[in-house]
Every structure is written in C-alpha cells, then in structure tokens.
Amino acid sequence: MSKTSIPIPSGSVSEDVPAWLSADAAAWTGARPGPWARPFWSVLALLATVVAAIATEPVPVCSEAAPCGPDWIGMVQMGLAIGLLYWQARLPELALVAAPVLAVIVAWEEFPSAGWASLAANVAVIAALGFGWATAWARLAARQRQRRLVERTARSEHRRVELAKPLTRGAIPISAGLALCAVAVGAIVLGLHAVHADEGQATRATRTEAEVTGRTDMSLRVRTLDGRRITVDAFFPEDYSLGTTVAVLEDEGWRRLAAEPYDAFGWQLLALAGGLPGLSLLTTGLLARRRGAALHHGPVPALRVLERLDHEGMTRVYAVDDAAGSTPLFACTCIPVFPDGDEREELGAETADVHAADDTDDVPITETRLHEAVMLGAPYEGAELASITTGTDGTPMVTRTIGSVRLPGPAKGPAEEASADSAGSAPSLA
Known part of the structure; x- marks a missing residue:
C-alpha cells in the first residue's frame, strides 16, 4: 500500500490551519x-x-x-x-x-x-x-x-460548517421517542383510571366473610357464612390457607378479595415498554441535534489531520506526522455533504469506488490511501464532526459524521505507534 497521502487541493482551505501532531494527539488520548x-x-x-x-x-x-x-x-x-x-x-x-x-x-x-x-x-x-x-x-x-x-x-483557527439543507440531525429518534413517551403516559393515565374505578366499585360493594375451601393457580373457592359457594380471582392464592377466613367484596356481578385491589401491572408494563426506549431515543435525538447545531451554527476548531477509509467503510483519523497511518486516533462513519442534487450526482459518480451503494454487496471499497483533511469540531465519545477532505480524483469534498465517534481502547494511542508498526497493521478500535 502506498503511504503517500492524497493532498487537499490548493486553495480549498487556508494554509494557516494548525496541524494535529502526534504529541498533541497523545495528550488528547491521555x-x-x-x-x-x-x-x-x-x-x-x-x-x-x-x-x-x-x-x-x-x-x-x-x-x-x-x-x-x-x-x-x-x-x-x-x-x-x-x-x-x-x-x-x-x-x-x-x-x-x-x-x-x-x-x-x-x-x-x-x-x-x-x-x-x-x-x-x-x-x-x-x-x-x-x-x-x-x-x-x-x-x-x-x-x-x-x-x-x-x-x-x-488556537484561533475556527471555521463555520455550511449546511447544504436544513439541519435534521436527531429528528427520527426525537419523533420516535415522543411517540413512545406518549404511549407510556397514556398507559399510566389508563392504569390510574382503572385503579380509581376499582376503588369506586369497592366503596359501593357489599363486604362478605367467607371460608377458604380450595385453591387453584389463579383463584380461591370459598364458602360464605350463608352457605353460598363461590369462586373469586386471586393473584396470590398461596397466601391463603385452607380454612382461613377472607373478606370478599361483591356488587352486581363484580367480585374480588378485599385484600387484593385492582393491580395495574399490565398498564405499568406497557408504560415501561414505551417509556424506557422512548426516553432513551428522545435523549439521544436531543443530544445529536444539540451537537449538530453547535457544529453547524457556530465557529468550530479546525485542525489538519490524515484520514483513511477502511474496507468496512469506517473513516480512521491519524495525526499529520503519522505518515504511515499506523496509529488511528479514532474512527467514525462519514458521509459526503452535497450542496445540491446536481453536485450530489456528480460527486457520487466520482467517489463510487469509495462509498459503496447501500443496497449492493458486490461493490468493494478499494480506496484505502491516506487523505489530507481538515477536521472541523472537537472529537470525543459521541461527538459530531465534519471534515474538508478529497475525493478519489483529488477534488475537495466536505463530509460529516453519522453515528458515534469510536475511540480506541485504553491501551491504544500514539504512544503505542512503535508496537503497532512492528505488528504490521493498525490497531483495532473498540
């Protein structure tokens, strides 16, 4: 593999953008x-x-x-x-x-x-x-x-990322999160309503003493003081020994044990099933939207780095003086930011060998050379980044991250460059 990096076209970025060197990257990793x-x-x-x-x-x-x-x-x-x-x-x-x-x-x-x-x-x-x-x-x-x-x-070098279209980061998880949270709230409301209705029914019901004569998995067979034999539902029939006396509430066909009010477990389970993923999706979407807005609506730090697209479609970022591309600092999934539909079609044709089609498994990712790039934004776990880089034909291209930034494991970093070189391959990212 050639270790000569593809340069950024002259004039696409200013020459005074600082380089991210291995010493600075080591401090960042530490x-x-x-x-x-x-x-x-x-x-x-x-x-x-x-x-x-x-x-x-x-x-x-x-x-x-x-x-x-x-x-x-x-x-x-x-x-x-x-x-x-x-x-x-x-x-x-x-x-x-x-x-x-x-x-x-x-x-x-x-x-x-x-x-x-x-x-x-x-x-x-x-x-x-x-x-x-x-x-x-x-x-x-x-x-x-x-x-x-x-x-x-x-230092003082900051740039603004120009948006090709309105910011939509986080829209899908926010919408899904709100829908699931609405389901959870509805389940809680319906559960409380059912509990209130049961309490009202119990207030109007007649209380009857009865002796336990038999048990099943979900009910008790009891005999009332006036000789009636009835069956009443029970959530915990094992708690009632044979021969003990229990109180039964009855009201025009409605019947339950006085010790077992209505249990809204089903509604509670639905509230958890909707609320937990809903809250997680909503938080994820809001964080993504806030980070995306900070990246695109304000000046962000700019640093020169090296990038490489690996065979899995992940973009790995290296320090500028890591010319061999031996120690990736982090990895992320990036997509091009196209200013309009025409340029999208043109750039898509130019980079077809780099960005394989989503619905095609037969198109290999062949470009694995290092590219010079300007990283826009500060990388950290879960950060939103953009970069000015080059396509396979050397034309400038702006990309942005989708998904989270993946940091290397605790034992990986610029300090391990020598050991990585001796191994003959870049260390994996966790």
Whole structure:
C-alpha cells in the first residue's frame, strides 16, 4: 500500500490551519477516563446488586391491613434500574440524573422494612449506583478535557460548517421517542383510571366473610357464612390457607378479595415498554441535534489531520506526522455533504469506488490511501464532526459524521505507534 497521502487541493482551505501532531494527539488520548470508568464495570456492579436485592427482598403477604395494590413506586424503581443498565453504557448524561434518583427511592422505600440480608443488598445497590454515577461523571469530564485540548491546539483557527439543507440531525429518534413517551403516559393515565374505578366499585360493594375451601393457580373457592359457594380471582392464592377466613367484596356481578385491589401491572408494563426506549431515543435525538447545531451554527476548531477509509467503510483519523497511518486516533462513519442534487450526482459518480451503494454487496471499497483533511469540531465519545477532505480524483469534498465517534481502547494511542508498526497493521478500535 502506498503511504503517500492524497493532498487537499490548493486553495480549498487556508494554509494557516494548525496541524494535529502526534504529541498533541497523545495528550488528547491521555485525557480519556481510566479503565475503571469503562461502562462494563458499572453495569456489571448494578446488575449483580439488583439481582441480589430482588432475591433477598421479603415477600409481603396480602391482607386487609396491607392490601396488595398497584405499586407505582416499584414501577419507577424497576424502570430506572433497567434503564440505567443501558444509560450507563450509552447515555452517561441520563445516568448522571437517574442514578441519584434511584438511590433516594431505594433508601426511602426499602430500608425501613428490610431484614439484614435485604438491607445489605440494598446498601450494595446504592454503592453500585454511586460507582455508576462516578463513572458517568468521569466520562463526561473526559469529554470536556478533550474538547479543551483540541481548542487549545487549534488556537484561533475556527471555521463555520455550511449546511447544504436544513439541519435534521436527531429528528427520527426525537419523533420516535415522543411517540413512545406518549404511549407510556397514556398507559399510566389508563392504569390510574382503572385503579380509581376499582376503588369506586369497592366503596359501593357489599363486604362478605367467607371460608377458604380450595385453591387453584389463579383463584380461591370459598364458602360464605350463608352457605353460598363461590369462586373469586386471586393473584396470590398461596397466601391463603385452607380454612382461613377472607373478606370478599361483591356488587352486581363484580367480585374480588378485599385484600387484593385492582393491580395495574399490565398498564405499568406497557408504560415501561414505551417509556424506557422512548426516553432513551428522545435523549439521544436531543443530544445529536444539540451537537449538530453547535457544529453547524457556530465557529468550530479546525485542525489538519490524515484520514483513511477502511474496507468496512469506517473513516480512521491519524495525526499529520503519522505518515504511515499506523496509529488511528479514532474512527467514525462519514458521509459526503452535497450542496445540491446536481453536485450530489456528480460527486457520487466520482467517489463510487469509495462509498459503496447501500443496497449492493458486490461493490468493494478499494480506496484505502491516506487523505489530507481538515477536521472541523472537537472529537470525543459521541461527538459530531465534519471534515474538508478529497475525493478519489483529488477534488475537495466536505463530509460529516453519522453515528458515534469510536475511540480506541485504553491501551491504544500514539504512544503505542512503535508496537503497532512492528505488528504490521493498525490497531483495532473498540
């Protein structure tokens, strides 16, 4: 493979744009959070402690003094715990808010009635939440450090990215997120309405004492004091021993146990199924839109770099003095920004051997030479970037990222260039 990079056409960018050298790139790489802040550890800690807390939680017995009604706080607890398993890995902004909320709920709800085993498990849950919060904070702080380092390297050189058409970044996830959140809100409203209707029915019902004479998986057979034998639905029939007395509420064909009010579990499950992905999509879309707007609506740092499109369609970025392209700093998926339809068709024909058609598997990506480029924006985990680079025929081309910026693993960076050269290939990005 030729190691001669394809230059940017003369006049397409100013000559005074600073270069991103390996020394500056090494400082940028070193600003990443430590291995302890990898999402894997916080997710594993939360999953293990939540499972332990569920296993040791005392099971309440339904009674008239403590009826088994809908548990809305429990729904929130479950939703936040499930959501945090994803948010700690992909959305530290959301984890930074959700972790303290869940910790407060756990302490408020679980501590007063917990036994020693359950108390220890819930303390471990709060510790895991604190660890997850610290990792999210470390990752966000690392992004700030990396942005400042890039801005310092770029000095006063900032450029504005011209939009070919209105900004649409994040529109699809925002729309989908709003729709799913609307489903979740509707499920909560309908669940509350069903609970209210059940309470009204119970208020009008006649209370009857009855003896338990038999049980099935989902009901009790009881005999009332006046000799009637009836069957009543039960969520927890195992809680009622044969021969015990239970209270049954009856009202014109409607019947239930006094200790088991209407359980809105179905509506709660629908609320979680819609609310968790809805909130995640909405947050992802808003973050993408904010980052895209910051990239296109204001001056951004500009640095000279080298780029290479690999055989998987990923653009790998290198320091300017890494002429061999041995140590990628990060990777991202980029698409051309076309000013109009005519130029889109023209540039699409020019770069057909680089950007394979989406619906064709037979067109290989053959261009893997290094290209000189000007990177616009500050790279970090999840950043939005643009670049001024060259097509395969040497004509200038503006590209922008789609999807997240992928950073190398903790052991990869410019300092490992020598070992990468001896291996004969570029290190993989995690």
